[in-house]
Amino acid sequence: MVRMRNAKGSNATEIEKKIKRGNALRQGSAWRGYRGPVALLLVSVCACTVAVWMYIYSLDSDITETLVSQRELVSSHPRVYTVQCSEDYDNQKRYPGCTPQKCGRAVTDSVVTREEAQILRRLAERGLGLAGSEGGASILDLHSGALSMGKQFVNIYRDVRGRIQAVIAETFGLDPALLYLTKPTFFSRINSTAAKTQHDEYWHPHIDKVTYGSFDYTSLLYLSDYGSDFTGGRFIFMDQSGNRTVEPRAGRVSFFSSGSENLHRVEKVSWGTRYAITVSFTCDPAHAISDPTLP
Ligand SMILES: O=C(O)CCC(=O)C(=O)O
Numbered sequence: 001m002v003r004m005r006n007a008k009g010s011n012a013t014e015i016e017k018k019i020k021r022g023n024a025l026r027q028g029s030a031w032r033g034y035r036g037p038v039a040l041l042l043v044s045v046c047a048c049t050v051a052v053w054m055y056i057y058s059l060d061s062d063i064t065e066t067l068v069s070q071r072e073l074v075s076s077h078p079r080v081y082t083v084q085c086s087e088d089y090d091n092q093k094r095y096p097g098c099t100p101q102k103c104g105r106a107v108t109d110s111v112v113t114r115e116e117a118q119i120l121r122r123l124a125e126r127g128l129g130l131a132g133s134e135g136g137a138s139i140l141d142l143h144s145g146a147l148s149m150g151k152q153f154v155n156i157y158r159d160v161r162g163r164i165q166a167v168i169a170e171t172f173g174l175d176p177a178l179l180y181l182t183k184p185t186f187f188s189r190i191n192s193t194a195a196k197t198q199h200d201e202y203w204h205p206h207i208d209k210v211t212y213g214s215f216d217y218t219s220l221l222y223l224s225d226y227g228s229d230f231t232g233g234r235f236i237f238m239d240q241s242g243n244r245t246v247e248p249r250a251g252r253v254s255f256f257s258s259g260s261e262n263l264h265r266v267e268k269v270s271w272g273t274r275y276a277i278t279v280s281f282t283c284d285p286a287h288a289i290s291d292p293t294l295p
């Protein structure tokens with residue numbers, strides 16, 4: 001009798017175990033059934049977050065039109081956008097063959113090679129690596145050619161600057177000999193570190209002719225790539241009809257007449273490091289800076 005009860009008891013335990021195993025299996029397969037939809041939900045939530053973030057980001061930079069994207073290659077001829085000249089040039093002495101009569105902006109990727117841009121970027125990295133601002137923006141002014149790092153630097157910089165001068169003259173119908181390099185002409189390095197002084201606040205809208213005085217034509221040679229070396233940091237022309245941007249690309253030269261027809265700003269850099277060189281020209285020989293000379 002006791003044995004039978006024991007037998008019955010052990011049977012019951014077996015059955016209980018089976019039921020428990022069955023329940024566990026059912027629960028497991030139920031969860032397995034949910035796994036697909038849950039993963040889909042997670043992916044959708046992530047995609048939505050990214051989309052919202054991108055939307056907010058695009059609102060922040062408020063871009064109406066991208067004039068030239070980083071991916072594009074503007075070869076053979078510069079891409080030119082003509083704009084009406086402001087009156088800024090009427091209030092100063094005019095220099096025929098130089099003072100802007102035709103105003104606008106242009107971009108070319110065929111004046112400076114990516115290899116040349118890389119060499120200049122290495123120089124900028126080394127030069128600015130010696131010091132630099134605590135905030136996000138540092139410059140290394142090289143207008144006098146005071147930084148000489150072997151022959152290559154002087155040769156490349158001189159050569160590059162000559163080619164930029166030639167393309168500006170050709171695009172705006174000027175005599176290249178009547179354009180003079182002016183100051184400041186500088187390397188810039190920008191990252192996302194918060195500004196510590198107002199010198200770090202590179203993002204304010206400005207007119208180069210007002211900010212720097214002597215500029216008639218501004219050129220920017222980019223030494224790094226928007227999107228892969230850094231994000232944010234696009235150049236923005238602030239027109240009454242909207243904002244138009246040029247995305248930096250290593251070796252890209254963007255140039256424009258420096259008056260208020262070309263009010264602009266640089267978007268805040270959100271990630272990475274952006275290198276560029278600002279090279280500018282004046283029509284007024286009194287504001288010319290002499291070429292760096294080799295001993
Ligand atoms: O680096 C740039 O894209 C623009 C810099 C600038 O606006 C300036 O140097 O005046």
Ligand SMILES: [Fe+2]
Nearest residue numbers: 206207208264
């Ligand atoms: Fe500027």
